[in-house]
Amino acid sequence: MSKVLIIGAGGVGGVVTHKCAQHPEVFSEICLASRNQAKCRAIAAQLERPIQTAEVDADDVEALVALIESFQPDVLIHVALPYQDLTIMEACLRTGVPYLDTANYEHPDEAKFEYKEQWAFQERYARAGNMATLGCGFDPGMTNIYCAWGQKNLFDEIHRIDILDANGGDHGYPFATNFNPEINIREITANGRYWEEGEWKETEPLAEKRSFNFDGIGEKDLYLLYHEELESLSQNIKGLKRIRFWMTFSEAYITHLKVLENVGMTRIEPIEFEGREIAPLQFLKAVLPDPASLGPRTKGKTNIGVILDGIKDGKRRKVHIYNICDHQACYREVQSQAISYTTGVPAVTGAMLMLEGLWKGDGVFNVEQLDPDPFMARIGDMGLPWQMVELDPDADPLA
Ligand code: NDP
Incomplete structure (x- = not known):
């Protein structure tokens, strides 16, 4: 209690x-x-x-x-x-x-x-x-825990990690962001960055594009982004040689974003307007639909997970661990779409494990430093069941 x-x-x-x-x-x-x-x-x-x-x-x-x-x-x-x-x-x-x-x-x-x-x-x-x-949401959060669980239970060493975040949801608006627009837009207008052989490598914003066939969603375009879990995972997964993060965006989303960027609406430096200072991105946030209002309108599913590629007992192994979450099912349960749901459920699960002493320690921890087993055992019942698929170790699903 x-x-x-x-x-x-x-x-x-x-x-x-x-x-x-x-x-x-x-x-x-x-x-x-x-x-x-x-x-x-x-x-x-x-x-x-x-x-x-x-x-x-x-x-x-x-x-x-x-x-x-x-x-x-x-x-x-x-x-x-x-x-x-x-x-x-x-x-x-x-x-x-x-x-x-x-x-x-x-x-x-x-x-x-x-x-x-x-x-x-x-x-x-x-x-x-x-x-x-x-960082106990979905990404970061669940994705870090999938990596920690893979490191503990599936691999002797993980060499490559690709985090794949796909949203197949449709809210019916020409343009809206699924969570705080300011944070979302900042994230994708920044340069892409990934970690390889101990070094950070940069790309132009959205310059690296691939496609992947997602269970429950189908084929989607993915773009390489920098995402915060890369910083901690690159330090905490032993033997790691490369880690990248990919997110799906539709053609229409990218076009809207490019236009907003080109006209200066995604800038964070304040400008003077009618005698007061406003940051264009803050103003844009005020005119876009509130992410909380997307819940009742959003149909479709998310599929977020990790591809882990490494060695077990001297042999290559590659797996995809992921969760599929249905926007409308989330709305029926908690009156919110899947993006907020997939963030909130791991946070509550982590807090439970802390209260129960299954996650404990003195200090500051990224979630992959804590025991993944009790989390993976409970997260399905909490609302985010996971699946694992063995992949051909010699094939590159993101080629
Ligand atoms: P929202 O903007 O919908 O909600 C943020 C809430 O915080 C609002 O209620 C806001 O108040 C309140 N708030 C803002 N500033 C203050 C303040 N100074 N004092 C008190 N309350 C304040 O964001 P989300 O719910 O979408 O996201 C919440 C968090 O979750 C963010 O940190 C986001 O980055 C993170 N997130 C993490 C994800 C993950 O997978 N790890 C994915 C998605 C989100 P008001 O309503 O008045 O504006």
Whole structure:
């Protein structure tokens, strides 16, 4: 019987709250806090059991500490924005509350994300005997755990990892992003980057394109992107020679994005407009459909997973481990589409394992550093069953 404090009442916050509410045997008390309490109350109204709600500015450490001290949670799940990672980690450290997030710290005024500043908490968390679990969504999160599980149970050494993120969903709008548009657009307008033989290699944005036949979705175009889990996995998977990340985008999506970029709407530097400063990307976010509104409209499936290529007992082995998630089934269950669902379910599962002591440690951990077995055993029942297919070790499915 434990108390959970959830910060952030967006798409993912809604799923996390629903899923915690489905498990009263673990999460006996729930408080959902966000910048705008009305959004928390709207999520609370969807549930069959009562929860508390609160208003908090998660950029303000003192305000967070006051909220944590009044609610006294046993674990905090941070699903606000990546800009708040450091303030929330600081507040958890000061109050001795275990911390879990789904996205790596991002500098609000630079299109840049890296683990450096979160890893810098390592010594202070270890000294305090507290635990922070980083990146426990789907990617990062589930994908890292697939890699850790493969390393522990399938391979002596993993040499190559390709992370494949496919969304076969259709929301009917000409252009909309499935999660926070600001973060989504920043991610794909940046240069592509992958890690090979100990070095980072850069590509122009969306310059590397492949196609892959996804179970449950069919043939899709994939583009190479930099994604945050590459930073930690390249350090934590032994014997690794190359790791890349691929995401599907339709032709129409890329065309819209190119136009928005060409006219300057994806820029993050503020411009002067009618006497006030606005960042074009922030303005674009305000005119695009709210990702939370896509849920009822989205049909189709996601297929996200990893191709692991390595050695077992002296022989090459290649496997594809993935989850297929149906947007409409997610909506029926928690009133949200699959992108938020696939992020929120691993976050709740990770928090459960922390509360139960199956994930434990003093310090700051990326999820692949924790035991993948209890997670893989439970995640299917939590709503994200996985499958594994053996691939021909000599064939390149992304050729
Ligand atoms: P949303 O933008 O839908 O929700 C973010 C929520 O945080 C909103 O309720 C917002 O408030 C709130 N918030 C923002 N700033 C503050 C603040 N200063 N104080 C308190 N609350 C604040 O985003 P998503 O739900 O789509 O994403 C949530 C997180 O999940 C993000 O960090 C995202 O990067 C991550 N994510 C991770 C994925 C993964 O697989 N690992 C995939 C998808 C998302 P308001 O409503 O007032 O704006």
